[in-house]
Amino acid sequence: MQTSKPRRARRKTREEKARETYLRILEAAAQVVGEDGYADSSISKITQLAGIAQGTFYNYFETRQQVFDALLPYMGEQMVEYIRTAVPADVQGAARETARLRAFFTYLNAHPVFYRILYEAEVFAPAAHAKHFQILVDGYRGALERAVARGEIEGYDAEELEAIIYILLSARAYLAMRYVRRADDGRSTVPEHVITAYEKLMTRGLYGKPDHA
Amino acid sequence: MQTSKPRRARRKTREEKARETYLRILEAAAQVVGEDGYADSSISKITQLAGIAQGTFYNYFETRQQVFDALLPYMGEQMVEYIRTAVPADVQGAARETARLRAFFTYLNAHPVFYRILYEAEVFAPAAHAKHFQILVDGYRGALERAVARGEIEGYDAEELEAIIYILLSARAYLAMRYVRRADDGRSTVPEHVITAYEKLMTRGLYGKPDHA
Amino acid sequence: MQTSKPRRARRKTREEKARETYLRILEAAAQVVGEDGYADSSISKITQLAGIAQGTFYNYFETRQQVFDALLPYMGEQMVEYIRTAVPADVQGAARETARLRAFFTYLNAHPVFYRILYEAEVFAPAAHAKHFQILVDGYRGALERAVARGEIEGYDAEELEAIIYILLSARAYLAMRYVRRADDGRSTVPEHVITAYEKLMTRGLYGKPDHA
Amino acid sequence: MQTSKPRRARRKTREEKARETYLRILEAAAQVVGEDGYADSSISKITQLAGIAQGTFYNYFETRQQVFDALLPYMGEQMVEYIRTAVPADVQGAARETARLRAFFTYLNAHPVFYRILYEAEVFAPAAHAKHFQILVDGYRGALERAVARGEIEGYDAEELEAIIYILLSARAYLAMRYVRRADDGRSTVPEHVITAYEKLMTRGLYGKPDHA
DNA sequence: GATGAATGAGTCTTCATTCAT
DNA sequence: AATGAATGAAGACTCATTCAT
Known part of the structure; x- marks a missing residue:
């Protein structure tokens, strides 16, 4: 400049x-x-x-609503960027998932303000929320498709993968809601078993065998 | 009268x-x-x-907030009851999960009013929301523990199961947010692939093999 | 009651x-x-x-505009009523005109507030103003038609009479604008020559003879 | 440039x-x-x-009010000038009156913007309005005095003539308010009977005979 | 217990005007 | 002389809550 x-x-x-x-x-x-x-x-x-x-x-x-609408894009980008850089490029598979989850929690801890901005947006800035969501979904889709290409994921068609993405994002959100608490030292206080539970679900599913077996 | x-x-x-x-x-x-x-x-x-x-x-x-707080308990009970009766007692394992998911979607379709009451509650009636959530979690815990007892679920300890419950509930919510649309005939319009994706995740997990394998 | x-x-x-x-x-x-x-x-x-x-x-x-709209009807009725009662029934012809003019001025003097309410209404309460005007016009029309029936007025067809009504009402308004001044004793201070000028116009017209003569 | x-x-x-x-x-x-x-x-x-x-x-x-105050003088001058040139010098008597009226209507049609500037001025730029009015009155006074000198007008003293001027100006304004409508071709749509009514009033007055007759 | 008029704090928004650049 | 960002006073309107009837 x-x-x-x-x-x-x-x-x-x-x-x-x-x-x-x-x-x-x-x-x-x-x-x-x-x-x-x-x-x-x-x-x-x-x-x-x-x-x-x-x-x-x-x-x-022009209006109050307009700042509200600008808020999530402004902060959401930071978050996405943070997660991208926080997760090493060589981590793959389910490990990548958990790394992303961890990074998300860390970001939330570092930016306590972000939580309400994000979660109330569905009510108060639905347009921004939808857009933010779309960005996340799109990002995820690419990642999962690459995992499919690498053979890490099998047996899910494109539509099912989208549903899965929604589940992954929802898990993030609710686990944060439940477990992320502002710690004064700024370190994530999400207990380790949350991460392992998530990872297990990703790798082996919940129910040992298909119930029709 | x-x-x-x-x-x-x-x-x-x-x-x-x-x-x-x-x-x-x-x-x-x-x-x-x-x-x-x-x-x-x-x-x-x-x-x-x-x-x-x-x-x-x-x-x-006494206050407006008080009705707001009363709303979710009042309607939530109905929903829980509906799901309980809608899912046959003999359905077990992952099939039970998907049956519950289906029932949830059906209820939402039949009670379009319930959606906002439930999802905005986190913002506007946090106490009620927390309580409602607790009820759901407790209900789930019992169910999962029985599944563990039956040997349908293995390798998750109690804490991990709680995290899983949160994930299941979150999945419900977000999938509803994404896929439930009010249909005039009142029938669930959630596409079948959503159910199958959910079920696959429950049974085999997302990633074929533990990535440390 | x-x-x-x-x-x-x-x-x-x-x-x-x-x-x-x-x-x-x-x-x-x-x-x-x-x-x-x-x-x-x-x-x-x-x-x-x-x-x-x-x-x-x-x-x-419901809105500020709504009182504004109610104002002229509320006060206009009073004025119309006042003029009606102030002009003796047996006064006819041009004398009736001048009597009405006088009564109008008197009313304005007695209700100094009315002036702005009436004249700004065209800008700030156009609907009310239009309606008020219509009431005046309708009232006048009846009066003039009766004068025609009595042979006091000749040579004007119905449409022309409407234009005349507009002129009469306008004269009232502008003469008031120019000559009515709030007097502390509440008596009309409109000079007598205004009345006579008006009356002369009513009876002999302004220009002595039709200019095509 | x-x-x-x-x-x-x-x-x-x-x-x-x-x-x-x-x-x-x-x-x-x-x-x-x-x-x-x-x-x-x-x-x-x-x-x-x-x-x-x-x-x-x-x-x-210096202030917003100041432009408002400058507006009417600026445009009023144009109007006066227009009327002056539009009315042939040799038209006299009542015919001159009607010619002026016509010219006024034509001007209004050609300058639709002028209408509000003029009529709202009484409320929003009273000083300007008063001054504009004074100019019109003064112009008229000269004209009428000349008519008196020519013997076209008889029986009105100076003060009465001023009142008459107010009536003439008011008639213009209200007739415009009622009858001038913007026509796309820019031609005055004021119906002819309005002009004739005006002219009749000027020449023979409204009431056939003085009511004291 | 029911009523509904009264309250007044609080909100968003507009806009003429000022002033540093 | 031109700019356009900053100002802050003012205004219409909403609504949860109170209270006399």
Whole structure:
């Protein structure tokens, strides 16, 4: 963003400042929604936390709903990115699944605010939620198809795999709901048996043998 | 409102009438929340639908939140009961799981109102949601423990089973979110491959072999 | 509204009180609009003057616009009635016209609030204004038709008479705009020559002879 | 924007550009007010239409009210000028009146924007409205005095003539309100009987004989 | 116990105006 | 002189809750 002319023209551009304000609003909104939930996130609270006037908000978003809709995409991307980098490329199969699960929990712990933003979005920002979900599903689909190609997964057709993806995502969410608790040290407190249970389900299924056997 | 049969002992007890009003409120609330969501369920809408005055509401509930909290227990019981009776006693193993899943979808289809009441409860009636969840978990625990006793399930300890329960419940919820659509004929429109995917996961797991193999 | 039973049941009915509140709001609105104009008539001002809470307003009107729309009908009726009774039945012809004009001015003087309510209505309560206008036009039409029947008016067909009515009403309005000034003693300060000018126009027209003569 | 003709002396004067911007604002304001009315004419709308920044506005006008006040004088002058040139110099007497009326209607049709600017001005730009009115009255006074001098008008003293002027102007306004409708071809759609009614009133008055006869 | 009018705190949103760049 | 971001006062409206009848 540096213009090449003035060797040390330091003052921020108007545009830069605007971008900054935009982000300040977004961050403030994330904070407030994360703590109080969408329903109790008034413009007043958000702008106050952002350190701007109420009116300023409306220079950046047309309605309150609009920030709500922007919130999940903004944070969701971070999360997806985090998981991607946190899971080593060479981990494969079910181990990859559990690694992803662990990474998800870790992210949640590190960003306690994200939980409500994500889970209340289904109610308060359904469009954003649907889109976020679609991104996750699409990402997963690719991963599972590669696993199929590698022969790690057998006996599921494409449609069934989609259903499976929904189950995997749901598991994530509910396990988080149940087990992730904010720890002051920021370390995941999800007990190890949750991970092993998940991994076992992935590898051997729940019921030893098909019941028609 | 007088029934013609019993010559006397006619008038309803004060208590009976009170009970009736209480239920009318509850039903109205269920209807309204089911259609508009908790956030848009004003006392005014509820009392109007119940055919009572706004003030009357406060003779039965202390706050709006209180009806919200009463809603899920009230309807959840019905659902649990429905599933119990819908699944034949002699179906066992993974087949039992899928039967339960089917029953759940069927119930949702038959009671479209229940969906929002249940899923928004996590946000708007967290206490009720937690309690409802606990009931489901407890019910499941018994069932799974019996399966373990019968030798249908092996290799999961008690803690792991709890995690599995969470996964099963989550799967239900998300699959419903994705696939249950209100059909006019009231029949479940959840595609069959969803059921089979679920069942396969239950029986063989997702990944063919433990990846450390 | 007196019930016949209780000889001296004095307390006001709920309904009576509601009616009273409704009228208090209407009167307050009339006062405020008359003084500050529609644009500056906030709900806050109105309710404050009416001595009620802001919320109470919305028990009687759904929107601010709704009071605005109710205002002119409410006051317009009074005005029409006043003019009717103020003009003796036996005054006929142009004299009747001038008597009506005088009565109008007198009413305006006595109800200074009415002026803005009426004239800003075209902008702020167009529906009400149109209706009010129609009532005036209809009233006038009857009167003029009777004058035609009596032979006092000749040479105007029905359509022309309607145009004339518009002119008469407009004259009223503009002359009021120009000449009616609030006098502390409440007496019309419209100078006599205004009346005579009007009367002359009614009787001999402005230009001595048709210009094609 | 460079015109090709004059080889040099090219750049617009600073003053010229300023004048240009000033007029652009005025035109934009006229457009906006004409379409949305004064009340809904925000600075934002006006500057947007004018193609300038909001802040720029305040280099040319101190307040919003100030443009509003400038609007009617700006456009009123055009109208007066139009009527003056549209009415042939040799038309006299009542025929001149009707010619002026026709011209007014034509102007209104050709400048649909003018209608609201003019009629809402009484409410939103009273000062401007009063001044505009005064100009019209003064113009009329001269005309009528000349008619008196020519003997076309008799029996009205100066004060009465002023009242008459108000009536004439009011008639214009209300007849326009009632009858002028925007026609796509831009031709006045005011029905002919309106003109004849007006002319009859001017020449013979409404009531055949003075009622004291 | 039922009623429904009254309350008033709280919300989102608009917009004229200011001012640093 | 132009810009456009920032401001904050003001306004309409909603709704859970109270309380006199």
